[in-house]
Amino acid sequence: MTAIPTTMKALVSDADHTASVHTDVPVPKPSPDEILVRVEAWSLNPTDWKHIKVVAPPGQIIGCDFSGTVVAAAAAAGNQKSSVKVGDRVAGMVHGGKYTDRGSFAEYVKTDADLVVSLPPAVDSLTGATVGIAGYTAAQALFQRLALELPSASATSLPAVDGAKKVLVWAGSTAVGQWAIQLARAAGCYVVTTASPRNHDLVRDMGAAEVYDYADAATPQTIASKHPDLRLALDCISERGTQSLAVRSLGASIDSGKVVVLLKPEADAQALRPGVVAIEHTLIYTCLGHAFSYGKAAFGEAQVQADKAFIERFTADGLFAHLWATGQVRGNRLRREGSGLDALVPALALLEQGKVSGEKVVLSA
Ligand SMILES: NC(=O)c1ccc[n+]([C@@H]2O[C@H](COP(=O)([O-])OP(=O)(O)OC[C@H]3O[C@@H](n4cnc5c(N)ncnc54)[C@H](OP(=O)(O)O)[C@@H]3O)[C@@H](O)[C@H]2O)c1
Known part of the structure; x- marks a missing residue:
C-alpha cells in the first residue's frame, strides 16, 4: 500500500x-x-x-x-x-x-x-x-421529516406500489428529486412528481407514477383535484414560489399535511393553509453529528445526534448499499x-x- x-x-x-x-x-x-x-x-x-x-x-x-x-x-x-x-x-x-x-x-x-x-x-x-448530498437529503426528508415507512432492508426487488402511501416530489428532475423518487418508490410509495417535459421519461423511469409540467400554472390544481388525500410533499427547489405550488398541490380534503423544504420557509407558502399544512425546513448537514451554526441558525448537540442516528440506518446499517446492490436504486x-x-x-x-x-x-x- x-x-x-x-x-x-x-x-x-x-x-x-x-x-x-x-x-x-x-x-x-x-x-x-x-x-x-x-x-x-x-x-x-x-x-x-x-x-x-x-x-x-x-x-x-x-x-x-x-x-x-x-x-x-x-x-x-x-x-x-x-x-x-x-x-x-x-x-x-x-x-x-x-x-x-x-x-x-x-x-x-x-x-x-x-x-x-x-x-x-x-x-x-x-x-x-x-449518493452524497442528494441521496442523504432525500432520505432525511422522506423518512425522517415526512416519517414515511423505510424501504425494506431485506427485500431483493421493488415492492408493489401502495396507492395509499402517496408523496409529491416537486421538481423530481433535480438531483435530490431523482433520489427522492427512487427511495420513495423503493418504500412502496405512489410518487407524483413535476419536471420539464424533456425530463418526464427520466422521472418515470426512476419510479414516478405520475408526472406534470411544473411550469404549467394549472398543475397544482390538477394534482390536488386528482389526489384529494395527498398530504405529504418534498419541494426540491424551495425558492421563487415553488413552496406555494407544493402547498397548493395537496388535497383539499386533508386535515393535516406537510411540505418539507430545502431552503428557508417562505412566508406566503406558510400563510396558504395555516394550521393544516406545515412547512418544515430540513438541512442535511445536521446528520453529520457536529453541532454548528449556519447563517443565523444554530443546530445543537441534541438535534445533530438524533439526525446522525437516523441517517446511520442508510449508511452504517447498510440500507443504501442494500438498495443499490439489489437494483432498487441506481443513483x-x-x-x-x-x-x-x-x-x-x-x-x-x-x-x-x-x-x-x-x-x-x-x-x-
Ligand atoms: N437543505 C438541504 O440540505 C439541501 C440539500 C440539497 C440541496 N439543497 C438545495 O436544493 C436545491 C436543489 O438542489 P439539487 O442539487 O437537487 O438541484 P439541481 O439538480 O442542480 O437542479 C437542477 C434542476 O432544477 C430544476 N428546476 C429549475 N428551476 C425549477 C423550478 N422553478 N421548478 C422546478 N424545477 C426546477 C431543473 O429541472 P428541469 O430541467 O426538469 O426543468 C433542473 O433539472 C438547491 O437550491 C440546493 O442548494 C438543499
Whole structure:
C-alpha cells in the first residue's frame, strides 16, 4: 500500500470569494471515530458554489460529495456500528466549505466511519459519488421529516406500489428529486412528481407514477383535484414560489399535511393553509453529528445526534448499499465533466448558470 503523504492538493476558498487549488494542504488527521478516504470521484452540488460565493471564509476546503477507498480505518473501531476497513470502497458527504480540514474536493477526506455508504462492486465510483448530498437529503426528508415507512432492508426487488402511501416530489428532475423518487418508490410509495417535459421519461423511469409540467400554472390544481388525500410533499427547489405550488398541490380534503423544504420557509407558502399544512425546513448537514451554526441558525448537540442516528440506518446499517446492490436504486443520471481538481471550478459554473437539467455533474479525481 502507498504511504499516506503529509500534504495534499485541495480546492480551497480564497479571500475574494473565489476558490483555487492549493498544493500544500495538510492531509486531514481523523479523530478516533473517523476514517481517511483517498478520493476517487466527486459529484457537484449547488451548495459547493454557494459556499465559495457566499458562505465560506478563506482557507476552507470546498466540496461535499465523494467516493473513494478507505486508507485509514477508525482508531476506535470498536465504538462504531460500521465495520469499514482499509481497502473498502465507500461514498459519502461532508460539510465542505465549513472547515479547514474537512472537505471532499481534495486528494483525501476524513469522515465519520458510521456515515459512509459501502459501495457494492457493481456501483462505479462516479455513480457512487452521487449518493452524497442528494441521496442523504432525500432520505432525511422522506423518512425522517415526512416519517414515511423505510424501504425494506431485506427485500431483493421493488415492492408493489401502495396507492395509499402517496408523496409529491416537486421538481423530481433535480438531483435530490431523482433520489427522492427512487427511495420513495423503493418504500412502496405512489410518487407524483413535476419536471420539464424533456425530463418526464427520466422521472418515470426512476419510479414516478405520475408526472406534470411544473411550469404549467394549472398543475397544482390538477394534482390536488386528482389526489384529494395527498398530504405529504418534498419541494426540491424551495425558492421563487415553488413552496406555494407544493402547498397548493395537496388535497383539499386533508386535515393535516406537510411540505418539507430545502431552503428557508417562505412566508406566503406558510400563510396558504395555516394550521393544516406545515412547512418544515430540513438541512442535511445536521446528520453529520457536529453541532454548528449556519447563517443565523444554530443546530445543537441534541438535534445533530438524533439526525446522525437516523441517517446511520442508510449508511452504517447498510440500507443504501442494500438498495443499490439489489437494483432498487441506481443513483443520478450522470454528466461527466472531466477529471482532476483543476476541472472543478469550471464544472461548478455550469450549476451556477443553470446549465444542468436532469443530470448530476460528476468528475473523477
Ligand atoms: N437543505 C438541504 O440540505 C439541501 C440539500 C440539497 C440541496 N439543497 C438545495 O436544493 C436545491 C436543489 O438542489 P439539487 O442539487 O437537487 O438541484 P439541481 O439538480 O442542480 O437542479 C437542477 C434542476 O432544477 C430544476 N428546476 C429549475 N428551476 C425549477 C423550478 N422553478 N421548478 C422546478 N424545477 C426546477 C431543473 O429541472 P428541469 O430541467 O426538469 O426543468 C433542473 O433539472 C438547491 O437550491 C440546493 O442548494 C438543499
